[in-house]
Amino acid sequence: MTEAIDIAVRFAGVRLDRGRRTILSGIDLDVPRGSITAVLGPSGSGKSTLLAALTGELAPAAGTVEVFGQPVPQRQRALLELRKSIGVLLQGNGLLTDLTAAENIALPLRTHTSLPRPVIDRLVAMKLHAVGLRNAADLYPRELSGGMARRVALARAIALDPPLMVYDEPLTGLDPIASGVIMNLISELNDNLGLTSIIVTHHVHETLPVADRAVVIANGRIVFAGTPAELEASDDPLVRQFLRGEPDGPIAFDSAARTEAA
Numbered sequence: 001m002t003e004a005i006d007i008a009v010r011f012a013g014v015r016l017d018r019g020r021r022t023i024l025s026g027i028d029l030d031v032p033r034g035s036i037t038a039v040l041g042p043s044g045s046g047k048s049t050l051l052a053a054l055t056g057e058l059a060p061a062a063g064t065v066e067v068f069g070q071p072v073p074q075r076q077r078a079l080l081e082l083r084k085s086i087g088v089l090l091q092g093n094g095l096l097t098d099l100t101a102a103e104n105i106a107l108p109l110r111t112h113t114s115l116p117r118p119v120i121d122r123l124v125a126m127k128l129h130a131v132g133l134r135n136a137a138d139l140y141p142r143e144l145s146g147g148m149a150r151r152v153a154l155a156r157a158i159a160l161d162p163p164l165m166v167y168d169e170p171l172t173g174l175d176p177i178a179s180g181v182i183m184n185l186i187s188e189l190n191d192n193l194g195l196t197s198i199i200v201t202h203h204v205h206e207t208l209p210v211a212d213r214a215v216v217i218a219n220g221r222i223v224f225a226g227t228p229a230e231l232e233a234s235d236d237p238l239v240r241q242f243l244r245g246e247p248d249g250p251i252a253f254d255s256a257a258r259t260e261a262a
């Protein structure tokens with residue numbers, strides 16, 4: 001087996017700019033196939049920007065981003081193909097309010113496949129089962145708790161059986177019990193379906209237990225990459241400041257983040 005086959009996502013010498021501003025630079029990162037990688041960092045550090053490069057929303061100003069050995073394409077058609085292999089769970093869930101849970105999950109199947117209705121119904125039932133919501137098929141988003149809605153969004157994200165899952169702040173707005181359920185599901189789905197998962201979050205303590213690898217972003221670069229145990233043991237002042245959530249230290253919080261926190 002070649003090395004490329006074992007690597008699901010590779011960033012090599014990547015610089016990411018927003019307008020004239022460089023948000024991240026010198027990004028070298030390998031995400032092993034089958035792993036769960038937690039991407040951690042303070043608000044405004046560039047975690048979502050990193051994801052945008054992975055899904056092709058933002059082209060790197062320098063370096064290369066590869067998904068399953070292929071450079072993330074710039075051309076729209078090739079990009080749409082790539083995106084079918086990446087399941088994305090966004091903070092806001094993005095469920096359509098006038099569709100039931102089952103109809104929301106069926107949407108990507110209807111849009112991207114020509115499978116007959118009974119097959120789609122079957123697949124939707126399987127996805128609902130996978131997230132533990134077999135009985136919620138006919139409920140509308142307004143009838144779901146926050147944790148249930150997140151699970152429906154997760155079922156929709158895996159509808160097309162993408163080999164790579166990307167989670168952007170999957171715990172936002174959830175109480176500790178619902179958070180535990182979601183983290184367990186992310187971990188179970190990764191193992192049972194043979195996925196690779198990248199979780200962008202500032203919920204360090206909830207995420208590290210299910211992660212194989214952790215990456216910390218701060219001050220425009222990767223300041224740590226290793227196992228969760230290595231992260232906990234790190235004596236790097238930047239890492240310690242982030243883990244302890246201290247406002248003062250070597251991490252320079254940008255003004256946008258400061259305004260948000262105020």
Ligand SMILES: Nc1ncnc2c1ncn2[C@@H]1O[C@H](COP(=O)(O)OP(=O)(O)OP(=O)(O)O)[C@@H](O)[C@H]1O
Nearest residue numbers: 018023041042043044045046047048049050254256
């Ligand atoms: N579309 C955009 N146009 C211009 N600047 C942007 C855009 N998106 C993000 N930024 C800026 O890039 C920086 C990094 O933002 P990003 O959202 O990637 O950080 P983050 O670590 O995901 O933050 P959070 O944890 O708050 O979601 C911020 O200073 C932000 O203001």
